[in-house]
Amino acid sequence: MGKIIGIDLGTTNSCVAVMDGGEAKVIENAEGDRTTPSIIAYASDGEILVGQPAKRQAVTNPNNTLFAIKRLIGRQFNDDVVQKDIKMVPYKIVKADNGDAWVEINGEKMSPPQISAQTLKKMKKTAEDFLGEPVTEAVVTVPAYFNDAQRQATKDAGRIAGLDVKRIINEPTAAALAYGMDKKAGDSTIAVYDLGGGTFDISIIEIAETDGEHTFEVLSTNGDTFLGGEDFD
Template sequence: TNPTNTLFAVKRLIGRRFDDSVVSKDKDMVPYKIVKADNGDAWVEVSGKKMAPPEISAKVLQKMKKTAEDYLGAEVTEAVITVPAYFNDSQRQATKDAGRIAGLDVKRIINEPTAAALAYGMDKQRGDQKVAVYDLGGGTFDISIIEIAEIEGEHQFEVLSTNGDTFLGGEDFDLRIIDHLVESFKKEQGVDLRNDPLALQRLKEAAEKAK
């Protein structure tokens, strides 16, 4: 019910400069304000307050930390955080900063396709392998080719190549559904819902449920 102060897909902004082409495209797609920080980074503005993407990501990590603690019945102080294979050093550092803000000692930042291969037990298979890992997430659709090499009984993972679309994920599916509903409503009722932020927010919630 408060679209301009409801944040989502902030991961696309983390570690990016305000004049980055991805940020420029994102500004036209989200209802909240993306602003330029004093250092040139892309930040968001919520209720008149400017916030860095790592601060927002930290809120998510704090929630995950609490969920893990509730399940384990013990305090969680350390974490390994996964990131897309294409993340650069700035994006990886910003992710690590988010973990620190959340009160976590981030032991490692590892690539998401590597984490997927580990989750599927590919480190338990003998011999060398080359594996294609597809990742359809909330904001991106990526493919990574990883090599798993067995060296003296230990498995080493290396991302050989990665590519993808930063604007082909769950959020983008939502937007397509919203566009379809808005156009249909405009044809039937003669009213353009794009001029009503609250209506668009409700359509987004409906699109997420329908998806």
């Protein structure tokens, strides 16, 4: 059985990790970085660039350089977030036949899962280069406020990238697990602040212990999907 990788598919940056000796190890990509810009560019010669190479040519190819696709995934075109995004990004966001928000590049319409799959492929390749073996399974984190459509769209992106997404985990729950909150005895309620590159939110999580097993429930979450580290001067 191969390793299952963990992927943080972020609005601004993404990263991939694997359990190594009982601890999660974040893997460096081909550029030597532990995070990869969630940017995909479609060059005039048909080449698809992902991450830092895509970011470097964004100024000269703005209409075909896609970023913050996570804001569109699983959303309808008429969604307020999508309508706000349309006014802020240089690329073309269009309405698909089913009412979803898609992107048009060189006259071709593409769904957000198709585009996000390129970032996931990069994460998959990064892990495979490190492990020296094929990777086919992953756990992917998503914001706690993601609805069923957004979670399914994230799974679809994984499938397109050649990954069987075994589980979708809420980002604040993943943070609580990373800090060992599942090891503490008794029940507790915690606040998790998530300041990302493109978003900032807070979640209140209730951790309940029953016979040594811990369950995590997100009681409430709120934030701003258009405020993050990118917006800080």
